Amino acid sequence: MTEVLQKEAALETELVQKAKKAKAAAGELAKADTTLKNKALELISQQLMAEKDFILKENAKDIEAGRASGMSESLVDRLKLDEGRLAEMADALIQLTELTDPVGEVLEHWQQPNGLDMTKVRVPLGVVGMIYEARPNVTVDASSLCLKTGNAVVLRGSSTAIHSNTAIVSVIHRALEQSELPVDSVQLLEDTSREAASAMFKLNDYLDVLIPRGGANLIKTVVADSTVPVLETGAGNCHVYIDETADKDMAIDIALNAKTQRPSVCNSCETILVHEKWAEQHLPELIEALQAKDVKIHGDDKAQQSGSGIIPAEDADWGTEYLAYELALKMVGSVDEVVKHINQYGTKHSEAIISENADSVQQFFTEVDAAAVYHNASTRFTDGFEFGFGAEIGISTQKLHARGPMGLPALTSTKYIIKGNGQTK
Amino acid sequence: MTEVLQKEAALETELVQKAKKAKAAAGELAKADTTLKNKALELISQQLMAEKDFILKENAKDIEAGRASGMSESLVDRLKLDEGRLAEMADALIQLTELTDPVGEVLEHWQQPNGLDMTKVRVPLGVVGMIYEARPNVTVDASSLCLKTGNAVVLRGSSTAIHSNTAIVSVIHRALEQSELPVDSVQLLEDTSREAASAMFKLNDYLDVLIPRGGANLIKTVVADSTVPVLETGAGNCHVYIDETADKDMAIDIALNAKTQRPSVCNSCETILVHEKWAEQHLPELIEALQAKDVKIHGDDKAQQSGSGIIPAEDADWGTEYLAYELALKMVGSVDEVVKHINQYGTKHSEAIISENADSVQQFFTEVDAAAVYHNASTRFTDGFEFGFGAEIGISTQKLHARGPMGLPALTSTKYIIKGNGQTK
Numbered sequence: 001m002t003e004v005l006q007k008e009a010a011l012e013t014e015l016v017q018k019a020k021k022a023k024a025a026a027g028e029l030a031k032a033d034t035t036l037k038n039k040a041l042e043l044i045s046q047q048l049m050a051e052k053d054f055i056l057k058e059n060a061k062d063i064e065a066g067r068a069s070g071m072s073e074s075l076v077d078r079l080k081l082d083e084g085r086l087a088e089m090a091d092a093l094i095q096l097t098e099l100t101d102p103v104g105e106v107l108e109h110w111q112q113p114n115g116l117d118m119t120k121v122r123v124p125l126g127v128v129g130m131i132y133e134a135r136p137n138v139t140v141d142a143s144s145l146c147l148k149t150g151n152a153v154v155l156r157g158s159s160t161a162i163h164s165n166t167a168i169v170s171v172i173h174r175a176l177e178q179s180e181l182p183v184d185s186v187q188l189l190e191d192t193s194r195e196a197a198s199a200m201f202k203l204n205d206y207l208d209v210l211i212p213r214g215g216a217n218l219i220k221t222v223v224a225d226s227t228v229p230v231l232e233t234g235a236g237n238c239h240v241y242i243d244e245t246a247d248k249d250m251a252i253d254i255a256l257n258a259k260t261q262r263p264s265v266c267n268s269c270e271t272i273l274v275h276e277k278w279a280e281q282h283l284p285e286l287i288e289a290l291q292a293k294d295v296k297i298h299g300d301d302k303a304q305q306s307g308s309g310i311i312p313a314e315d316a317d318w319g320t321e322y323l324a325y326e327l328a329l330k331m332v333g334s335v336d337e338v339v340k341h342i343n344q345y346g347t348k349h350s351e352a353i354i355s356e357n358a359d360s361v362q363q364f365f366t367e368v369d370a371a372a373v374y375h376n377a378s379t380r381f382t383d384g385f386e387f388g389f390g391a392e393i394g395i396s397t398q399k400l401h402a403r404g405p406m407g408l409p410a411l412t413s414t415k416y417i418i419k420g421n422g423q424t425k
Numbered sequence: 426m427t428e429v430l431q432k433e434a435a436l437e438t439e440l441v442q443k444a445k446k447a448k449a450a451a452g453e454l455a456k457a458d459t460t461l462k463n464k465a466l467e468l469i470s471q472q473l474m475a476e477k478d479f480i481l482k483e484n485a486k487d488i489e490a491g492r493a494s495g496m497s498e499s500l501v502d503r504l505k506l507d508e509g510r511l512a513e514m515a516d517a518l519i520q521l522t523e524l525t526d527p528v529g530e531v532l533e534h535w536q537q538p539n540g541l542d543m544t545k546v547r548v549p550l551g552v553v554g555m556i557y558e559a560r561p562n563v564t565v566d567a568s569s570l571c572l573k574t575g576n577a578v579v580l581r582g583s584s585t586a587i588h589s590n591t592a593i594v595s596v597i598h599r600a601l602e603q604s605e606l607p608v609d610s611v612q613l614l615e616d617t618s619r620e621a622a623s624a625m626f627k628l629n630d631y632l633d634v635l636i637p638r639g640g641a642n643l644i645k646t647v648v649a650d651s652t653v654p655v656l657e658t659g660a661g662n663c664h665v666y667i668d669e670t671a672d673k674d675m676a677i678d679i680a681l682n683a684k685t686q687r688p689s690v691c692n693s694c695e696t697i698l699v700h701e702k703w704a705e706q707h708l709p710e711l712i713e714a715l716q717a718k719d720v721k722i723h724g725d726d727k728a729q730q731s732g733s734g735i736i737p738a739e740d741a742d743w744g745t746e747y748l749a750y751e752l753a754l755k756m757v758g759s760v761d762e763v764v765k766h767i768n769q770y771g772t773k774h775s776e777a778i779i780s781e782n783a784d785s786v787q788q789f790f791t792e793v794d795a796a797a798v799y800h801n802a803s804t805r806f807t808d809g810f811e812f813g814f815g816a817e818i819g820i821s822t823q824k825l826h827a828r829g830p831m832g833l834p835a836l837t838s839t840k841y842i843i844k845g846n847g848q849t850k
Contacts, residue, residue, distance in 0.1 A: 027768070031791055112813055116802055125824050126794065204648075208824050223629075224652050229825045250847040257849035343452070365842050366456055369551065377541055377845025387841075388537055399550050399633050399838035400654045400826040413824035416812075417790050420802025422675040424682035 015154075015199050018187040019206035022127045022152040025182035029150045030124050032181055038097040040179035041144055045093035047175035048140070048168075052086050058167035059136065066160055078134045079161055089140045096148055099390045102409045103150045117419040122412040124150035126208035129200050131156045131222060133214035136164035142211075143172055143186045145393055149411040152185045154207065156200060159192035166190070201226035208413075213394055216321070231401065231410070233394030236266030236349035237321045238379045241338045241364070243355030244275040248282050250376060251354040252289050257378045258352065260293045264323050266395060267350050267382040271318060271328040273338055279306070279331050290327070299329040318345040335360045339367040346370060348397050350379035371397060371404035440579075440624050443612040444631035447552045447577040450607035454575045455549050457606055459529075463522040465604035466569055470518035472600035473565070473593075477511050483592035484561065491585055504559045504586055514565045521573050524815045527834045528575045542844040547837040549575035551633035554625050556581045556647060558639035561589035567636075568597055568611045570818055574836040577610045579632065581625060584617035591615070626651035633838075638819055641746070656826065656835065658819030661691030661774035662746045663804040666763045666789070668780030669700040673707050675801060676779040677714050682803045683777065685718045689748050691820060692775050692807040696743060696753040698763055704731070704756050712754075721751040728754040743770040760785045764792040771795060773822050775804035796822060796829035 029037075048055070059081040066076055108120040128151045130142045139155060146153040157165040169188040176183045189196055200210065204227055211231045212222040219234045240258050242251045258269035274283060279302060287307035290297060297303065298313040310329075317328040318341070332338050335353075342351055352374035353364040361375045372382045382405060384392025389407030396402045402410035454462075473480070484506040491501055533545040553576045555567045564580060571578040582590040594613040601608045614621055625635065629652055636656045637647040644659045665683050667676045683694035699708060704727060712732035715722060722728065723738040735754075742753040743766070757763050760778075767776055777799035778789040786800045797807045807830060809817025814832030821827045827835035 027764075027792065027794075030794075110813070112811070116806065118812065227649050229654075229823060231825070247847070253847065253849055261849075339452075367452065369452075369455075370840070372841040372843060374843045375845060377843055377848040381541065381843065381848070382841075386537070387543065388535070398654060400656070403839050404841050414828050415795070416797040416807075416829050418797060418799045418802055418806065420800060422672070422678065423802040423806070424678055424686070 014191055015189060015196055019154055019203055021184040022154050022187045023206050025184040026126045026152040028182045029152055029185055032150060034101040036180045037148055040147055040176060040181045041093045041097050043175040043179050044172050045090040047171050048086060048090045051171045052083060055167045056081060058163040061163040062161055075134060081136060089137055093144050096144055096391060099408060102412050107414060114423050116423055119417045120414050121417060123415045125411060125413050127152045127154060127206055129154045129207040129210040131197055131212045133218060134158045134161050136161045136168060138213060139165045139168045145391060145411060147185060149408050151411055154187045156189045156197055162192055201228060204228050211394060231396060232398040233396055234266055235321060235347045235397060237270050237345060237347045238267060238350045239271045239273055239342050239346060240269045240352045241273040242275060242278050243353060243357060243360050244277040245356040246278055246354040252286055254354055254378050256289055256293060258380055259295055259327055261380055263325055267379050269379055270321055273330050273332050273341060276331050276333055294325050296326040297329050300331055302331045303329045335363045343369050350382040352379050439616050440614060440621055444579055444628055446609040447579050447612045448631050450609040451551045451577040453607045454577055454610055457575060459526040461605045462573055465572055465601060465606045466518045466522050468600040468604050469597050470515040472596050473511060473515045476596045477508060480592045481506060483588040486588040487586050500559060506561060514562055518569050521569055521816060524833060527837050532839060539848050541848055544842045545839050546842060548840045550836055550838050552577045552579060552631055554579045554632040554635040556622055556637045558643060559583045559586050561586045561593060563638055564590045564593045570816060570836060572610060574833050576836055579612045581614045581622055587617055626653060629653050656821060657823040658821055659691055660746060660772045660822060662695050662770060662772045663692060663775045664696045664698055664767050664771060665694045665777045666698040667700060667703050668778055668782060668785050669702040670781040671703055671779040677711055679779055679803050681714055681718060683805055684720055684752055686805055688750055692804050694804055695746055698755050698757050698766060701756050701758055719750050722754050724754040725756055727756045760788045768794050775807040777804050
């Protein structure tokens, strides 16, 4: 066997082995009632705190390796755990026990004329594959959301977090040993190579769904290469449109919030579209307010004339997700133009209109193609917690299965249960 | 340019051109209310009858070409239209106008503590890509279901039905011209090459979902190669399990119905599993009843001892979808064994237990992983019309988005509409 073939065989062994274990565990998990699942979450919460020193010690190895390899401080910060962050994770597990278990929920129940009794119920998906980047908190997050919904999970984290992830999963396993759920419910791939990830993309026999969490490139690769159904999360090129009739202070407040409250996240605003008539009166004030918050502006001609230090916008700017204190600024003449622009450049995530004109708002709501459309509110609200879901697996930008912030029900499928008394017609 | 490159460029032109038109039409369709959509369906129904001679003349060309190329009579039958079939299609369009329009349905509505008013509504998917085999009725069927749900559609039918499909789509276009919906809502690819189909698989910028309708190979190819999200329909390796406590006559009735009423469809039974204790008393009678209906049996040792003319079952038989008067027959000792067998060999479609034991039924319902699980009824009921949906896009065997028979709501997505008064926190 060549070295490459040996490596491939070894990869397949770990992945397929663990996926098989997860699938077997999924069969048991589907039978577990809410009490057993909540008990397991409590045990994991306790075990995380009981073994916090061990986890922090292992996390320190990742931090050290990261710094040694020149990792940026912002990435180090995403990787780093401390007592406070661990306590938050432990606390989130307890909060999760308080949420309604979607599994078993009766979605529809009816009788057919021939006497068949039909019920549509929520059931677990089965085995969830999770591919994610540096943050080790996703390891706890994904595992606990899957357990709560009766799913087994195969985790493939980043190589930069391998010590942290391995430690956390060993802690989860020690908690599951004390529970009535199968220890095999949570599987972590030790192999963090690209080849191992690629093999996951094709594992349709064992994985029911693949969820990528991370940057645009990761998600793009998974969507392009996976034959396992994907729950696409992520990219957000979100717009705030300030209509002719927008209240000045409200418009500026919302624009500032949408751009600057947390620029690195997908629901932050990347382009502000301004109606020409509103711009005539208020554009300089908007520009000043943004620049006072150190926002770099790529503007069209009118924007450039209305303030200093504005970079001329290029075509590429309309499609750029800056994820920084930076945005594009463009004048528009009508809601028609807004709809056209957003549907061309947007990523179908979150879009806001600031307006006092009901017709404009209605047109925006109907014609803009996005998971969430806002009137007189910030795009920053697109989030499972802000929506009141109590948990979030991610924000779906696809149209099938789940769209927008995904709570626990997004991790379920359905099953028709049909009761008869001998019907053949 | 080489010949191949020239061909590729030409392909892309037709496909991308038509997909762009469909996308533009989808924007208009999303705004159309139920009355306009129903009016268009009525016009199509009338136009189909008004131009029936034209459609039948064009269909005759496909039949002639099919026979000349040695097409089997069963395929010719699938391809053939006549006045009766056209009248059925026209009638189905009128029935569709009577179904509830899912678009605009409010699925959830709540207030957040900060005053945000949150609504989750059903919206069209956008542009549906449909790849299907010989039957020209799918052209009308897919177009009308998409129009009813406010979606545009790009149709890629079989080369063997190209005259029929072209004629039908031209008739649909003439009907749409009289309606208020965009004529471009329905697009048919003239190019029926594999290359054109493959290009559709990657058309994420224009297609929101791809629905394959046809044989197992077509569906497998689409699932494996498409980066556009797929609504998987199709393969059904369905089981009837006759429990120890099953009523003899009911069990034999259901087994016969599930296998012989229409063996060529995905919800027909392919393997009968029989509890050993039931078999001791009734197996010869079951075998006789099946053989009296000319069903060829691939049986295990016990089955071979209980009847004559039984072919020894091989491992491959447990995974075979015969789609014919042919099935596999196997003895089992427990519901555990049944669950294991079905979850290993089944295609997660439809599974039935015939039993008078409530515990066995409950275990079967919980542990068998399938879109539809039946107690004392035939698997043949897995069908949108039998479920009372009034329409069917296909039967989903995947777990995301829709599972089991798909009615009109499966052709919709959702959108969150959020109304505020200036909220930023």
